[in-house]
Amino acid sequence: MEANSSKKKGRISRVRHWCSKHFSDVPLLSWLIGAPVAAVLEDFVGTPLALGLGLPKVPVLFGFVLMLKKPLLIPSILIYMILIYILPVVVTAKLTAPLFNRLASKLLNVSGRLSVVIHLLLLYAGLHLWSSISAYRLLTLKLTLIAVMVTLSLNVINGYMGEFSCSHPGFMALGAYGASVFTVLLFVNDKIFGPAHLPAYLAPYMFPIALILGGCLASLGALAIAIPSFRTRGDYLAIISLAFMFIVKSMIENLEVVGGPRGLSSQPDLAALPIVFIWAVLCIWITNNFVRSTMGKALNAVRDNELAADAMTVNTRRTKIIAFLFGAFWAGVAGGLFAHVLRYVNPGTFGIQKLAEVLAMVYFGGLNSVYGSILGAVSLSLLSEMLRPLEMLKWIIIPLLLILLMIFRPTGLISFKEFDVIKLIQPRNNSREKS
Amino acid sequence: MPLLQVKDMSHDFGGLRAVNNYNLSIEPAQIRGLIGPNGAGKTTIFNLITGIYKPTEGSIIFNGHNIVGKFPHEIASMGIGRTFQNLRLWRHMTVLEHVKMAQYSKITYGIIGAFFGTAKRNREEAEIEERAFKLLDMLGIKELSDQKVVNLPYGAQRKVEIARALATEPKILLLDEPTAGMNPEELAQMMDFIRQIHSELGLAIFLIEHRLRVIMELCEIVQTLVFGEVIAEGPPDEIKNNPKVIEAYLGKEMVA
Numbered sequence A: 001m002e003a004n005s006s007k008k009k010g011r012i013s014r015v016r017h018w019c020s021k022h023f024s025d026v027p028l029l030s031w032l033i034g035a036p037v038a039a040v041l042e043d044f045v046g047t048p049l050a051l052g053l054g055l056p057k058v059p060v061l062f063g064f065v066l067m068l069k070k071p072l073l074i075p076s077i078l079i080y081m082i083l084i085y086i087l088p089v090v091v092t093a094k095l096t097a098p099l100f101n102r103l104a105s106k107l108l109n110v111s112g113r114l115s116v117v118i119h120l121l122l123l124y125a126g127l128h129l130w131s132s133i134s135a136y137r138l139l140t141l142k143l144t145l146i147a148v149m150v151t152l153s154l155n156v157i158n159g160y161m162g163e164f165s166c167s168h169p170g171f172m173a174l175g176a177y178g179a180s181v182f183t184v185l186l187f188v189n190d191k192i193f194g195p196a197h198l199p200a201y202l203a204p205y206m207f208p209i210a211l212i213l214g215g216c217l218a219s220l221g222a223l224a225i226a227i228p229s230f231r232t233r234g235d236y237l238a239i240i241s242l243a244f245m246f247i248v249k250s251m252i253e254n255l256e257v258v259g260g261p262r263g264l265s266s267q268p269d270l271a272a273l274p275i276v277f278i279w280a281v282l283c284i285w286i287t288n289n290f291v292r293s294t295m296g297k298a299l300n301a302v303r304d305n306e307l308a309a310d311a312m313t314v315n316t317r318r319t320k321i322i323a324f325l326f327g328a329f330w331a332g333v334a335g336g337l338f339a340h341v342l343r344y345v346n347p348g349t350f351g352i353q354k355l356a357e358v359l360a361m362v363y364f365g366g367l368n369s370v371y372g373s374i375l376g377a378v379s380l381s382l383l384s385e386m387l388r389p390l391e392m393l394k395w396i397i398i399p400l401l402l403i404l405l406m407i408f409r410p411t412g413l414i415s416f417k418e419f420d421v422i423k424l425i426q427p428r429n430n431s432r433e434k435s
Numbered sequence B: 001m002p003l004l005q006v007k008d009m010s011h012d013f014g015g016l017r018a019v020n021n022y023n024l025s026i027e028p029a030q031i032r033g034l035i036g037p038n039g040a041g042k043t044t045i046f047n048l049i050t051g052i053y054k055p056t057e058g059s060i061i062f063n064g065h066n067i068v069g070k071f072p073h074e075i076a077s078m079g080i081g082r083t084f085q086n087l088r089l090w091r092h093m094t095v096l097e098h099v100k101m102a103q104y105s106k107i108t109y110g111i112i113g114a115f116f117g118t119a120k121r122n123r124e125e126a127e128i129e130e131r132a133f134k135l136l137d138m139l140g141i142k143e144l145s146d147q148k149v150v151n152l153p154y155g156a157q158r159k160v161e162i163a164r165a166l167a168t169e170p171k172i173l174l175l176d177e178p179t180a181g182m183n184p185e186e187l188a189q190m191m192d193f194i195r196q197i198h199s200e201l202g203l204a205i206f207l208i209e210h211r212l213r214v215i216m217e218l219c220e221i222v223q224t225l226v227f228g229e230v231i232a233e234g235p236p237d238e239i240k241n242n243p244k245v246i247e248a249y250l251g252k253e254m255v256a
Helices: A002-023 A028-052 A064-069 A071-110 A112-131 A135-160 A168-187 A200-229 A235-253 A273-292 A294-304 A306-311 A316-342 A352-365 A370-386 A388-408 A421-425 A430-434 B042-049 B072-078 B095-101 B110-116 B119-138 B154-167 B184-201 B212-218 B236-241 B243-250
Strands: B004-013 B016-026 B031-035 B057-062 B080-082 B172-176 B204-208 B221-226 B229-234
Touching (some): A064 A071, A071 A112, A071 A421, A112 A273, A112 A421, A135 A273, A135 A294, A135 A316, A135 A352, A135 A370, A168 A235, A168 A316, A168 A352, A200 A235, A200 A316, A273 A316, A273 A370, A294 A306, A294 A316, A294 B095, A306 A316, A306 B072, A352 A370, A352 A388, B016 B204, B031 B042, B042 B204, B072 B080, B095 B119, B095 B154, B154 B172, B204 B212, B221 B243
Parallel strands (some): B031 B204, B080 B172
Antiparallel strands (some): B004 B057, B221 B229
C-alpha cells in the first residue's frame, strides 16, 4: 500500500517535473492567447467535431453533465476536450512563448498597468468567445464572476480579519434590492413603481450608480452589526450576523412594495458580460490593493493578536469597521449585479443555502488569499453546475469534498498567499538563463 | 520634568485591589526595573500605563499629557512602546511586516490610498519599508526580514518583539520579562541587545524582571512590588539587601 502510494507520488512529481521543464518558460500572455484560439476553434469546428464523435451537441460545461448522464460517451468527450481545448491552448502557448516573453518584458518596461490591461483584454476575449456558444454558458460565467466577488468580499472579513461573519447573503439582498429598486423606479414602466422617470438610453450610465447605491446600502446594514458586535469577538459576531441575515430576509418578505415573498422582477437588462467582468476585476483589484497595504495588513494583525495590534499603534476598532463595511459593500455590489443578471430576485435566494455556498467557497479556496477566493468561487460554481444531473447526490458530494479538504488542508487550497499581479504577468525566461 | 509620572494609581478587579497607591517617575533615558513575586501586579501596571485597563484612581502623566482614558493605540502612538510577557507576535506575518505594521500611526494615505494604490501610498509604503529595514539592520536581524515569525527560534522572536516595539518610535520602552524562558547564552545576548538599544536610541526603559542578574546589571533604580504595593525602591544593591524584599521572596526567618 505504502509502496503503491509512493509510486503514485513519484508519478505525480514526474508529471509535475515534466510540466515545469516544458512550460516554465511560457508567460501568462501566451496562455491567454491560447484561450481565444481554442474558443474560435470551437466556434468553427466544434459542432461538426462533436457530432462526428457521437455527441449530441457541443459539450457546454466541459462535458461533465453529459459524462454523468451517459458514461459511454466519456471517451468521445475526452477526445473533444483534448482536440478543442488542451491541444490548441498548449500548442499556441508553447509556440508563442519566445515571442511573447519578449513582448511581455517590453510591455512591463513601458507600463505595468498597460500590461495588466492587455492581459485582461485577452482574458475577456477568451471568456467572451467561449461564452458566446450558448446562453447557459454565458449565465454560468456571469454567476461565477459574481460568486468570485462575493467570496472575495467575505474572505476579507472571515479570512483576512479572522471574524466569522454569516451575514453576507443579507448584504447581497440589500444590494440586490437597493440596485433593483433604483433601476426599476427610474427606467421601467412598472405596476408598482409607476412609469419610467428617465429615458432608457440613460440606463447603462446610471447602472454603476445603482450598484454603488446597493453597495452603500449593504455597508449601512453592516454598520448596524458592527457597532454593537465589535465590542466582543468570536462567536458573538457569528450569531449577531446570522440574526441580521434572517432579519433582512424576513423584512423583505414582509415589504409589499418590493413584491414581498414573490420577489421583484422586470429589472432592465443592464448586466452584460463586459459589465460584470469589469466589476469583478474592479473588486479584485481594489481588494488586492487594500489587503496588500499596511492598512490592510492591520486586519491580519487584529486577527493574529488584537492586543498587540493595539499596542503597536494600530487603530483596531477603525480597522475592523472599515474591513466589515468594505466586505459588505462588495457583497452589495455583487447582489446588485446578481439581480440584474437574473432580472429577478426573491428573498428566498438569500437564505441559509446561499450562506453555506459562500462560506464553502471561502474555506474551500483558501483563507487570507485572493487566489484562493477566485479558485474557490470558480471551482465550486462550476462543480455545482456540473454535478446538477446528480440532483440530491450533489449535496452529498460537495459537502464530502469539503470535509476531506478540512482534514487534509484545513485552511483551504491556496491560503495565505499574496496575489502579486506583476509577478504573474512578467516574462518567464529567467529559468532558461539560470540553466 | 520626568518623562513618565504615575501618581497614586490604584486599580481594582471587582473587589480585589490589584494595584494600590502606585507611584512612579521615570526620567528620559533612564533604565528602571520592577521586580516582585508572581501575581504581585507587575503586568497589571504595564497594562494600566498602556491603556489596556483604566485605573480606578490616580493619574498617569506622559510627556506633560494626562493619558488616563486614552485608547491603547493613541497611547502607543504618543511614544510608549511595549513588549509582552508571553510573546504576542502575529503568527502569519513576516518580520518585515511586523516592523512595518508598527508604523501604522505614521500612515496618512487613508482608505483611498489603500484601495486605489495611489502614488502617495506607494511613496509612504516605500518610506515605511526603508525605515523598517534600517531598524532591522541596526538590531542585527535584517537577514530574518522575510521569515515568518513562527519559524524563528525563541530568542529571535523576543528580538522581533522588541524591534516591533521600537518601530513605533517610543520615548519609553516597557519590557515585560524580556528574558523569560531563556538559557544563559540567550540571556547574555538579550542583555547586550537591551544595552545596545539604550545607548543607540537613548530612550527610557522600564522593565519587569525576575532575574536578579539582569536587574543588577541594567537598572539604575528598582522598585519591588508585593501584593500591588511598592515595598522598596532604590538602587539595585540596596534592594538586594533590603530585609523586606528578602522576606517577600524567601519568607520570614524562623525565630527559634
